Amino acid sequence: MNDRTITDPRTAPRGPGTGAADPAFRARLDGFLTEHRALLDDPRWEDGTPPVPALLAAAGAAGLFRDAWAAGPADRPRALWRAVDLHAALARVGGGAPGAAVLTHLDVATRLLGALPGADRALVDGALAGRTTGALAATEPEHGSDLARLTTRVHRDGDRLAVTGGKWFISNAPFADHLLVLADDPDAATGRPGPALLLVPAGAPGVATTPLDALGHRGLTGQVRLDAAPVSAVLVPGGHGLLVLMRHWLHERVMLAVRMGELADAVLRHAVAAARQRHTFGVPLLGNQHVRFTLARLTAETEEVRAAARQGVRLLAEGSCPAAYAAACKHRAAAVLREVADEALQLAGGDGYRTGHPANRALRDALGLALAGGTDELMLQQIDRG
Template identity: 35%
Template sequence: MAAQVYDSEHVLFRDMVRVFVARQVLPKIEEWERAGIIDRSFYLDAGAQGLLGFGVEEKYGGPGVEDFRFNAIVGEEFSRALVASAGLGLTLQNDIVLPYLLGLATDEQKARWLPGTVCGQTVLAVAMTEPGTGSDLAAIRTRAVRDGDWYVVNGAKTFISSGQHADLVITAVRTADDPHRGLSLLVIERGMPGFERGRNLEKIGLHAQDTSELSFTDLRVPVANLLGEENAGFYALVRNLPQERLSIAVSGLAAAEGVLAQTLIYVKERTAFGQPIGSFQHNKFVLAELATEVDVARTFVLDCLVEHLHGELTAARAAKAKYWATELQCSVADRCLQLHGGYGYMREYPVSRAFVDGRIQKIYGGTNEIMKEIIGRDLGL
């Protein structure tokens, strides 16, 4: 089915992304993992290679290509190579944050912000989660009070991906007391007085991807940085969630494919009792099950991708894809690690990184429990 979804232009682009990952990421990933953050130059390299800002119009420096298949290929190839902590920075920029600017920004705002996102000079982040607020957007407490041509912002955000590198942070703030009709989106920029970044949080996985706490103390943000209409932020956030969840599903499935491929190589080379461990019936059956589950999931995710290209992907279908692909990702990584035995627990083997990196996939973008709630409501329950 993949051949029916991707054409020759996408195949060439995929080859280019694979070369980029092999040359610019794989040799550096362990250094970045140890440092707890990716080199800033990575974004510039990605921009120079044309991996950022596909939908940005030519007048703002982009290619002006509205084709999510290019986004998907970037997510797939980084995840399949088991370097998700590097790929997340790009998928966050392309799939999750940039759509807010493309869909809501004025021409003046686009001229200010988009050229830097395409070349990699400007790193984007979105700040929704707060210390006491996870999946419940209506409970956001960070407040912005209008003061003439400014908003005065006070509050805090946590678990913000790209929080250390981010130059522009699209921030959900409360501008009225109504739970849903009282949220707005403000673009907070690096260097604004009152905007502070906390520590780079230590995680069990995705070590090279910077995740931070952010705080705002009497931060004055110009009204010119309001994204979209005041008090309409909740609906903007919800509208972009299906694409975000599809992006997570795409990368999750590719990670499962990547760890399975590496495990097949391992079980053919590793011997026990005088024969490759992959030839034992139990191990053979485990791998047969995983290969089948991955193939079935691939068909469904590609079907969702086609729906999204046609503007037909529903919130429930996106939730199904996100839930199923990430559960499968974690299951495949766990069972493949088991096939590696003690070596699978060693950091020098990529399967160990795949195991810990994948766990967050069932949490962000809305927990899988929230996905089931969305699916259940779609069933009329």
């Protein structure tokens, strides 16, 4: 099996509607990867103290976030495909963790904030410059992704709004300058009852953030405790918070599928090259037909995931991506990435069990990526609803 069988996303042709090739952006991206290779490969990405602020500042200074940001509706397709190029490139460096931080920064917190009419433009500009970052604080310890059962509450505290509760498994929370907090508003403090989306300064009194010692993407996620924390802005009033997030999740889930497809591709490339070099019983692993067929099947499934994700990007660019399709992309990508990483670890033998091995890291990270943007079960529920 040839290790170039797997398509390189940087040279792969794009079909109709995917936007024109963008060599200038790719050249800037290549230059960034070369210049900041030491930062991307920094061992802190694996030891629980990832240099997220340094990476975001460098990417912002290089203009990568602004390049992947739509200035208006007409610019949306080009910006989306630049984001795809960015996520594809970062999936292949630093064990994938730098890409997780960038996707959360650009395609979760910043893109959600920028889509809201009442958002502070200075916050968006700061995020695009890499000077500040935010975190979407939605899930909670008690109910996880069941956001219809929020225990975090917004309430009146004298002449101001405050929010009290706890959030759990929040990406980029340990590094956030501001939090986008989903909270219930039972007393219509924001204007009407129901879930509201609030802007809370991460350094304000009453806000405590603790990194989670997770299995993968160590140090990138955290838990947040809010104790009458001040609300600096009501981004979405009560009753509309979940509706806004449901629209946002279309984008997030497709981009997560893009990222998982590229991670699977990168792990497969490494597995094929390693299987060519590793010998068992006097012959290369690739001399075994079962090994070749396993890698061939996984290659086909990975290409399926990557193609489906890119179709999702085309639909996002057209403004016509169904919720069920976005969920299907993410669900399938998560399953394929887990299987690819597991098989790659098996092929590596004892070396694959070693911390730092690409398959080891990918398997741990794949479990977390299956949770991000909604669990597998939530994806199936969305697919079932259509």
